[in-house]
Amino acid sequence: KSLTSDSEKNYVYITAACFFTLVFYLIFEFIFTNGQMGVPLDDTWIHFQFADNFSKGYFFEFNPGEPAAGTTSPLYVVLLASVSFLIKNFIINSLFLSFVFYFFSCIFIYKISLAILNCQNIVPDFFLSVKITPEFLSLIVSLTTVFTGRFAWSALSGMETTMFTFFCLAGIYFHIKNLQTNKFTLLPALLLSLAVVSRPEGFLLFGLYIFDVTLNLFKNKVFKKNIPVFLVSILIFLIISLPYLIFSYSISGHFFPNTFRGQGGGLSLIPNFYYLYLAVSYFLSDNLIIGILYLVSVYFYFTNLKKYFHELKYLNLIFLWIIFLPLISSVLIPNWRHHLRYLMPLIPFVNFIAIYILVYLVKKDYFERLRNLLRKRNRSFAILILISFVYYTVYAVALGKNTDNINNQQVKLAKWVNENVGRNETIALNDIGAITFINKNRIIDMAGLVTPEFLRYRTYTWEDNLDSMNYLLKKNNVSYIIIYDDWFKEFLEKNKDNLTFITSAYLEDNTICGGKEMKVYKTNFTGRK
Numbered sequence: 316k317s318l319t320s321d322s323e324k325n326y327v328y329i330t331a332a333c334f335f336t337l338v339f340y341l342i343f344e345f346i347f348t349n350g351q352m353g354v355p356l357d358d359t360w361i362h363f364q365f366a367d368n369f370s371k372g373y374f375f376e377f378n379p380g381e382p383a384a385g386t387t388s389p390l391y392v393v394l395l396a397s398v399s400f401l402i403k404n405f406i407i408n409s410l411f412l413s414f415v416f417y418f419f420s421c422i423f424i425y426k427i428s429l430a431i432l433n434c435q436n437i438v439p440d441f442f443l444s445v446k447i448t449p450e451f452l453s454l455i456v457s458l459t460t461v462f463t464g465r466f467a468w469s470a471l472s473g474m475e476t477t478m479f480t481f482f483c484l485a486g487i488y489f490h491i492k493n494l495q496t497n498k499f500t501l502l503p504a505l506l507l508s509l510a511v512v513s514r515p516e517g518f519l520l521f522g523l524y525i526f527d528v529t530l531n532l533f534k535n536k537v538f539k540k541n542i543p544v545f546l547v548s549i550l551i552f553l554i555i556s557l558p559y560l561i562f563s564y565s566i567s568g569h570f571f572p573n574t575f576r577g578q579g580g581g582l583s584l585i586p587n588f589y590y591l592y593l594a595v596s597y598f599l600s601d602n603l604i605i606g607i608l609y610l611v612s613v614y615f616y617f618t619n620l621k622k623y624f625h626e627l628k629y630l631n632l633i634f635l636w637i638i639f640l641p642l643i644s645s646v647l648i649p650n651w652r653h654h655l656r657y658l659m660p661l662i663p664f665v666n667f668i669a670i671y672i673l674v675y676l677v678k679k680d681y682f683e684r685l686r687n688l689l690r691k692r693n694r695s696f697a698i699l700i701l702i703s704f705v706y707y708t709v710y711a712v713a714l715g716k717n718t719d720n721i722n723n724q725q726v727k728l729a730k731w732v733n734e735n736v737g738r739n740e741t742i743a744l745n746d747i748g749a750i751t752f753i754n755k756n757r758i759i760d761m762a763g764l765v766t767p768e769f770l771r772y773r774t775y776t777w778e779d780n781l782d783s784m785n786y787l788l789k790k791n792n793v794s795y796i797i798i799y800d801d802w803f804k805e806f807l808e809k810n811k812d813n814l815t816f817i818t819s820a821y822l823e824d825n826t827i828c829g830g831k832e833m834k835v836y837k838t839n840f841t842g843r844k
Contacts, residue, residue: 347715360748
């Protein structure tokens, strides 16, 4: 009864901490944007445009009437579109969704921690005697997640990051419950399939889940009887994930969205070690102790593989996820943009594994001094939360500065377009979100996300690439080009006689945008074929 009471109190603490984050981060955003508010990424505005068109019956179309595989999160587009019928303002709409999924992610990492720590009896008796219970340790895991700066930043980003994290957590939680109860249900497959259509990284997690289930199918007699259910799980995955893959292939000739190629995705035989270095650096910055324990956990996992059906059974999928996502990303798409946001979904899992490893180590004889300290001062575990507060504040500042950057560049130029460009004119852009959503002009995407021809041109020779770009711009009667000069030096040099500089938006302190200065050029080849 007291344990239940502790858990009920802990849910209250987690809820209060999440809402504290909401208020704390919005205050910083209000201060740094001078009350304008907004969202910290142009990518969020891209979601707005897709969702707005989706709500109007245009399916996945950035320019109405032109299907485009330009979003990596089709489910988030659908959710944004659905919520827009209740919350008309897309900024509030997106912040509501990203915060709600942040909150439920913090709840589910608590549930995962409690399920494993209670079941495995990892918490030693000398801890229980000083009230270091599974409930207490699970609360530390959850609160550390709440107060991890990058994860809090994602909660107010308006992006799909927290939604993807939630489906990963929920899927793994019910997988663990299946293992503990010797049952095999379809719920993990359903939730992890929803993760797949939330972020492409979900394909890796679903594959790891199938691997882990397969291990149990061969070992566990109860699981052997559930092979038909296992096959239905695969069917659920195919039903949910295939439609967008087929749509993408029919539009662009590639199964993955244009963003995969647009951001330099491709198979490399050698990992990008700089990317892996950055990944480790970010986790160490999030929380130094947890980052160190994360590195220790990798060694722990590979030296204890023989104990899979004993110590690692309920942990295996989590270990595989936190080890292989950075590794696979380093060979497929080593993208470290936006505070390494594509690895942010690992943060709750890393926090849990760190606590698990810490408790595991404390039981060893050579950590007796640390064990005695924790026995005398059981609240010392709270130091982990306090360490996180350093970068928790740093990312509150980052949210404000990032949002201010987007407002002072993309949104500023969107307002200029609204006042100076006709709605029937076509514009070429390299950051397509805010300018398109606010004005609804037809656009040509020079980064290739919704105009994949530009991605194909990259495979041409330098001269043919430029000629093809010029032909496409002329054919579409582009009247204005809004770009970063550094991205298109050769194009600007070749077309200096066909472009007239009009205005720009310059950032004194660029913290998130693709360049300090975004320039507007008037073309004088409009209408030529």
